[in-house]
Amino acid sequence: xxxxxxxxxxxxxxxxxxxxxxxxxxxxxxxxxxxxxxxxxxxxxxxxxxxxxxxxxxxxxxxxxxxxxxxxxxxxxxxxxxxxxxxxxxxxxxxxxxxxxxxxxxxxxxxxxxxxxxxxxxxxxxxxxxxxxxxxxxxxxxxxxxxxxxxxxxxxxxxxxxxxxxxxxxxxxxxxxxxxxxxxxxxxxxxxxxxxxxxxxxxxxxxxxxxxxxxxxxxxxxxxxxxxxxxxxxxxxxxxxxxxxxxxxxxxxxxxxxxxxxxxxxxxxxxxxxxxxxxxxxxxxxxxxxxxxxxxxxxxxxxxxxxxxxxxxxxxxxxxxxxxxxxxxxxxxxxxxxxxxxxxxxxxxxxxxxxxxxxxxxxxxxxxxxxxxxxxxxxxxxxxxxxxxxxxxxxxxxxxxxxxxxxxxxxxxxxxxxxxxxxxxxxxxxxxxx
Amino acid sequence: xxxxxxxxxxxxxxxxxxxxxxxxxxxxxxxxxxxxxxxxxxxxxxxxxxxxxxxxxxxxxxxxxxxxxxxxxxxxxxxxxxxxxxxxxxxxxxxxxxxxxxxxxxxxxxxxxxxxxxxxxxxxxxxxxxxxxxxxxxxxxxxxxxxxxxxxxxxxxxxxxxxxxxxxxxxxxxxxxxxxxxxxxxxxxxxxxxxxxxxxxxxxxxxxxxxxxxxxxxxxxxxxxxxxxxxxxxxxxxxxxxxxxxxxxxxxxxxxxxxxxxxxxxxxxxxxxxxxxxxxxxxxxxxxxxxxxxxxxxxxxxxxxxxxxxxxxxxxxxxxxxxxxxxxxxxxxxxxxxxxxxxxxxxxxxxxxxxxxxxxxxxxxxxxxxxxxxxxxxxxxxxxxxxxxxxxxxxxxxxxxxxxxxxxxxxxxxxxxxxxxxxxxxxxxxxxxx
Numbered sequence: 001x002x003x004x005x006x007x008x009x010x011x012x013x014x015x016x017x018x019x020x021x022x023x024x025x026x027x028x029x030x031x032x033x034x035x036x037x038x039x040x041x042x043x044x045x046x047x048x049x050x051x052x053x054x055x056x057x058x059x060x061x062x063x064x065x066x067x068x069x070x071x072x073x074x075x076x077x078x079x080x081x082x083x084x085x086x087x088x089x090x091x092x093x094x095x096x097x098x099x100x101x102x103x104x105x106x107x108x109x110x111x112x113x114x115x116x117x118x119x120x121x122x123x124x125x126x127x128x129x130x131x132x133x134x135x136x137x138x139x140x141x142x143x144x145x146x147x148x149x150x151x152x153x154x155x156x157x158x159x160x161x162x163x164x165x166x167x168x169x170x171x172x173x174x175x176x177x178x179x180x181x182x183x184x185x186x187x188x189x190x191x192x193x194x195x196x197x198x199x200x201x202x203x204x205x206x207x208x209x210x211x212x213x214x215x216x217x218x219x220x221x222x223x224x225x226x227x228x229x230x231x232x233x234x235x236x237x238x239x240x241x242x243x244x245x246x247x248x249x250x251x252x253x254x255x256x257x258x259x260x261x262x263x264x265x266x267x268x269x270x271x272x273x274x275x276x277x278x279x280x281x282x283x284x285x286x287x288x289x290x291x292x293x294x295x296x297x298x299x300x301x302x303x304x305x306x307x308x309x310x311x312x313x314x315x316x317x318x319x320x321x322x323x324x325x326x327x328x329x330x331x332x333x334x335x336x337x338x339x340x341x342x343x344x345x346x347x348x349x350x351x352x353x354x355x356x357x358x359x360x361x362x363x364x365x366x367x368x369x370x371x372x373x374x375x376x377x378x379x380x381x382x383x384x385x386x387x388x389x390x391x392x393x394x395x396x397x398x399x400x401x402x403x404x405x406x407x408x409x410x411x412x413x414x415x416x417x418x419x420x421x422x423x424x425x426x427x428x429x430x431x432x433x434x
Numbered sequence: 435x436x437x438x439x440x441x442x443x444x445x446x447x448x449x450x451x452x453x454x455x456x457x458x459x460x461x462x463x464x465x466x467x468x469x470x471x472x473x474x475x476x477x478x479x480x481x482x483x484x485x486x487x488x489x490x491x492x493x494x495x496x497x498x499x500x501x502x503x504x505x506x507x508x509x510x511x512x513x514x515x516x517x518x519x520x521x522x523x524x525x526x527x528x529x530x531x532x533x534x535x536x537x538x539x540x541x542x543x544x545x546x547x548x549x550x551x552x553x554x555x556x557x558x559x560x561x562x563x564x565x566x567x568x569x570x571x572x573x574x575x576x577x578x579x580x581x582x583x584x585x586x587x588x589x590x591x592x593x594x595x596x597x598x599x600x601x602x603x604x605x606x607x608x609x610x611x612x613x614x615x616x617x618x619x620x621x622x623x624x625x626x627x628x629x630x631x632x633x634x635x636x637x638x639x640x641x642x643x644x645x646x647x648x649x650x651x652x653x654x655x656x657x658x659x660x661x662x663x664x665x666x667x668x669x670x671x672x673x674x675x676x677x678x679x680x681x682x683x684x685x686x687x688x689x690x691x692x693x694x695x696x697x698x699x700x701x702x703x704x705x706x707x708x709x710x711x712x713x714x715x716x717x718x719x720x721x722x723x724x725x726x727x728x729x730x731x732x733x734x735x736x737x738x739x740x741x742x743x744x745x746x747x748x749x750x751x752x753x754x755x756x757x758x759x760x761x762x763x764x765x766x767x768x769x770x771x772x773x774x775x776x777x778x779x780x781x782x783x784x785x786x787x788x789x790x791x792x793x794x795x796x797x798x799x800x801x802x803x804x805x806x807x808x809x810x811x812x813x814x815x816x817x818x819x820x821x822x823x824x825x826x827x828x829x830x831x832x833x834x835x836x837x838x839x840x841x842x843x844x845x846x847x848x849x850x851x852x853x854x855x856x857x858x859x860x861x862x863x864x865x866x867x868x
Binding site for chain 1: 451455459462463466467468520563569570572574575578580581582584632658707712722723724725726727728730731732733736739741742744745746748749750753755758759761762774775800
């Protein structure tokens, strides 16, 4: 009987899950792959710490070079993370004639083009279902079953950490800082959660979704991004009053004049399925010209859910499905000519703004004048004076939503507001999706 | 450049959608398939009636034999429906060396084994994503990306007609009969909607899901089935009072002693994503041992959504992905030994019952005695006396839910209730899912 030998690089949370499935469910994997898949080596710097899986002898090693050079290993699974060592590892695996599987969205967003060119050069493949939304088979759907469609939009909750924090703030009235601490305690957030809460992780995943769904080759650094750090409890209160919930959305939306890509906290109508995505879950809503709206929901992180996607890729790679898909899609090849990227100033949509203004005659007149001057029409406006206003001369909180407008005009209006001596601090901005 | 010639059999709603995509989006399809896919023939008995798509000359024909025998056609798309002529057609196409794509769930549920054996005999493939949940790529997910999982359960809303009717009854207080008429008016229900509302269609789709998800080869006629015909407006009232919504669920659930398969109206907890599936939408919730819960939602019927799945299958067939998946899965081969089917009497779960009982001393005592005798423990009980009871001696409506119990005991209790002279009419039964 034929067999495939695989090596795992990185024995952390996901690596442990992958090892569990490949070792404990070897029969099931062999049945699906049509041959046995042997996890022959696991490489990690730390070979001392105990993991929650029993390994056969001689599998765990810190001698990575021997594993990379082993001609009897056909598949390399990169679960190290980061964009430097991992990049070098993937390039070496490809050069050594191994097919690669990775869960590393940062690596693909940063170096996708170079890695995919290298894979093509050596006639090898890279599979990466686990890089976006963990166990949800969204990349598979975009790459295969939905290929008859021209996509109109992808709206996604791709960062479970942010979604958990926002859910806690909304349901428990928890402050942002306390919600972050809870997320860290539960293992949903890293000690340094910056990449999650500032939108970087979501932008990197959006870059991959945009490549697969629209053939748009984009540098993730160029994608417009607002994190959740400035969201406050009172925003949920007002959002709720207006009929929305707040989610960190990654959005790719096609219009006649190009593709908008952005990540930002967004007021999502309560009857949208994305509004019901709670806790550490991920979800993706795709709209295709034929299929209409399709919604996917599941666990976007965690040991076994992510390992489900990795081992699914192992099976696809062994069977040869990955090779077909990889070659057909020409991933990170030339950008598709029919998908020009819109500049941020040309984005078009509704926004939610919150800021503090002096509570005195003429200020509201000045504010409305600034919006009017930049072509921004105000849809709703809520002004709440602080309780002790008269005594302490505190500024009032102003919350407004705009009608649909060009983002260029909006950004100019915000800059002018922030320069006004009657506005205190900066303007907090979110998008609004009806 | 290589090319593939395809023929369409059946030029109705879905056929028109398929023709639109293949003809109007030929570039996109060619790009995805790596070669042009030519829709060279469309066969239909009726070549006179106008459809909403412009065809090249000589494409539409009623001469089906010439098309089946044409050696220059590599793919046959069966959209005729039914299980007699369509079966003969698919067999002939396979014998003539053509790969087949079908949206016909009745055909697969009825004759799957024979058709798949024939395909294997001739080295050909059958693709059928469109047969379950239209445009939702659920079969693809079960066949590929989720293969690392042992599935625990599949819970699905697979019949849009029933879901539309139930949604109308719930939101509009519409009667069952009026909701059926509305569904017919909107094209969601056939003139004779029996196969939709009696659960037959859902059972046939469940049979396919069980085959793909669990390797369970089952005759659809053997699957336990309750339709929605007996659901009344007051059921929604009481379901809501108890914290549930009512959906026609197709369920495959594995436990230590085997696989339960059944279709029935089900009280679904309001916080379950399936409870939020409204109108003609379909949805599937899969639980895998690694991935956890994954939820898919989209349009399960209609011209273009279903055509999206059919053309996705065309692309997969041209690329060779279908051949890999088809061979790896050994579909409708031998039943998997690890998936014994549970007998209905061994099903285990909660139920909702509604019936009319004489409103006089001793009757409730008799009823509770019957349940106790058969080992059924009552969880909730609501008795509403009719307004004019005293004057007219009308029976009272009793609504109860049971704790978890063996279905054998429940069915015996129901039979005994229905034999009692104090119970009027039959007992309406639904399942309850917490």
